[in-house]
Amino acid sequence: MSDLIELRDRMRAFTDERDWAQFHDPKSLLLALVGEVGELAELFQWVPADQAIERAASDPLRRRAAEELADVLAYLVRLADVLDIDLAEVTRAKLADSAQRFPAGDVRGEAPDKAL
Amino acid sequence: MSDLIELRDRMRAFTDERDWAQFHDPKSLLLALVGEVGELAELFQWVPADQAIERAASDPLRRRAAEELADVLAYLVRLADVLDIDLAEVTRAKLADSAQRFPAGDVRGEAPDKAL
Amino acid sequence: MSDLIELRDRMRAFTDERDWAQFHDPKSLLLALVGEVGELAELFQWVPADQAIERAASDPLRRRAAEELADVLAYLVRLADVLDIDLAEVTRAKLADSAQRFPAGDVRGEAPDKAL
Amino acid sequence: MSDLIELRDRMRAFTDERDWAQFHDPKSLLLALVGEVGELAELFQWVPADQAIERAASDPLRRRAAEELADVLAYLVRLADVLDIDLAEVTRAKLADSAQRFPAGDVRGEAPDKAL
Numbered sequence: 001m002s003d004l005i006e007l008r009d010r011m012r013a014f015t016d017e018r019d020w021a022q023f024h025d026p027k028s029l030l031l032a033l034v035g036e037v038g039e040l041a042e043l044f045q046w047v048p049a050d051q052a053i054e055r056a057a058s059d060p061l062r063r064r065a066a067e068e069l070a071d072v073l074a075y076l077v078r079l080a081d082v083l084d085i086d087l088a089e090v091t092r093a094k095l096a097d098s099a100q101r102f103p104a105g106d107v108r109g110e111a112p113d114k115a116l
Numbered sequence: 117m118s119d120l121i122e123l124r125d126r127m128r129a130f131t132d133e134r135d136w137a138q139f140h141d142p143k144s145l146l147l148a149l150v151g152e153v154g155e156l157a158e159l160f161q162w163v164p165a166d167q168a169i170e171r172a173a174s175d176p177l178r179r180r181a182a183e184e185l186a187d188v189l190a191y192l193v194r195l196a197d198v199l200d201i202d203l204a205e206v207t208r209a210k211l212a213d214s215a216q217r218f219p220a221g222d223v224r225g226e227a228p229d230k231a232l
Numbered sequence: 233m234s235d236l237i238e239l240r241d242r243m244r245a246f247t248d249e250r251d252w253a254q255f256h257d258p259k260s261l262l263l264a265l266v267g268e269v270g271e272l273a274e275l276f277q278w279v280p281a282d283q284a285i286e287r288a289a290s291d292p293l294r295r296r297a298a299e300e301l302a303d304v305l306a307y308l309v310r311l312a313d314v315l316d317i318d319l320a321e322v323t324r325a326k327l328a329d330s331a332q333r334f335p336a337g338d339v340r341g342e343a344p345d346k347a348l
Numbered sequence: 349m350s351d352l353i354e355l356r357d358r359m360r361a362f363t364d365e366r367d368w369a370q371f372h373d374p375k376s377l378l379l380a381l382v383g384e385v386g387e388l389a390e391l392f393q394w395v396p397a398d399q400a401i402e403r404a405a406s407d408p409l410r411r412r413a414a415e416e417l418a419d420v421l422a423y424l425v426r427l428a429d430v431l432d433i434d435l436a437e438v439t440r441a442k443l444a445d446s447a448q449r450f451p452a453g454d455v456r457g458e459a460p461d462k463a464l
Contacts, residue, residue: 002118046460269382
């Protein structure tokens with residue numbers, strides 16, 4: 001089974017069991033997503049750019065980064081669900097579109113202003 | 117196949133074909149993620165809270181929301197990849213943990229300060 | 233004296249006294265700013281949109297919102313300082329520009345996609 | 349005159365002339381703030397950390413960074429206004445508080461998890 005569908009169903013059950021769907025309008029979920037992205041950002045803010053991967057290879061940063069990545073994904077999945085959007089499908093479509101807009105031969109090794 | 121693994125592999129191939137891995141340190145990917153969350157936020161900022169789902173049910177908001185959700189997921193998947201974190205696995209673990217921290221009987225119908 | 237200049241000077245002294253300028257490259261300050269915006273977002277995420285002003289009129293939300301607004305401004309001021317940008321001056325210029333791009337007679341009562 | 353008060357008054361007039369106060373509830377302004385922070389993040393996302401200041405010293409990055417910093421400040425000032433919070437005053441208070449929580453002698457040269 002698709003893991004994004006599984007996570008969607010888990011978040012849906014988690015929400016319904018707590019009667020929290022009443023709080024999950026899109027703007028509220030967006031703010032919750034922003035909150036989790038903020039927590040992820042705080043973990044890395046003062047880590048030198050060239051040491052970030054190494055530091056995140058072991059605890060405590062590894063465990064904390066994993067938790068915040070999970071929270072971001074959980075709210076993203078929930079937001080897509082309330083908007084009735086199939087997250088896996090639209091992401092596949094967007095990547096196919098980006099591959100066309102940025103032909104490898106044209107942009108090789110150059111950072112575009114916007115890649116996606 | 118897991119769709120998060122599939123998207124990880126697609127993002128990895130997309131990146132390698134363009135020689136863009138050099139730009140994908142964690143802090144840079146975090147800023148890219150923030151950029152996409154910002155674009156998603158802009159789509160909904162002036163929509164009245166109680167009309168957001170309805171407006172997002174049809175174009176142009178539906179198409180644009182889908183694209184930005186996709187971009188957020190793409191960078192999230194890529195960030196987890198460079199950190200060598202299994203996004204599906206850690207999200208399952210985090211949801212199990214949240215289910216224990218917030219017993220349905222205790223929090224039913226009440227918005228917690230932090231749910232995840 | 234301009235309060236933005238005063239805050240800039242205070243942040244500069246605070247930073248120098250702790251030898252923290254070494255951590256304050258623009259991308260790191262941006263992530264710190266994102267972290268504070270995230271904390272602000274979390275305060276309001278589950279508050280119904282039409283009750284937000286009323287709830288923020290008294291503690292504890294009032295005090296916490298004030299603290300997070302302060303943190304966002306502090307990092308914004310610090311980021312502008314390391315970029316050697318006069319925050320008050322560029323904001324005045326941007327507002328003058330926005331006033332021209334959005335003539336009151338044309339956009340009255342209609343939410344633009346992007347106002348600033 | 350305080351520049352934060354001046355900017356608050358300008359934003360208030362800009363909003364009233366366009367009858368846009370109806371869109372400016374706190375959660376909507378927060379999403380607008382997130383949108384502008386996202387645009388700022390996008391400007392720096394692929395710039396190597398140690399080249400960010402140098403690149404932002406000249407156009408086009410200088411001009412664009414100034415505009416986005418201005419937009420972030422404008423929405424921050426507007427959000428504080430609708431919450432009836434004196435941004436300069438609370439920021440002064442928060443910095444005084446941070447100076448006490450992080451005595452220079454204790455934290456010199458070490459990046460704290462959270463400085464503000």
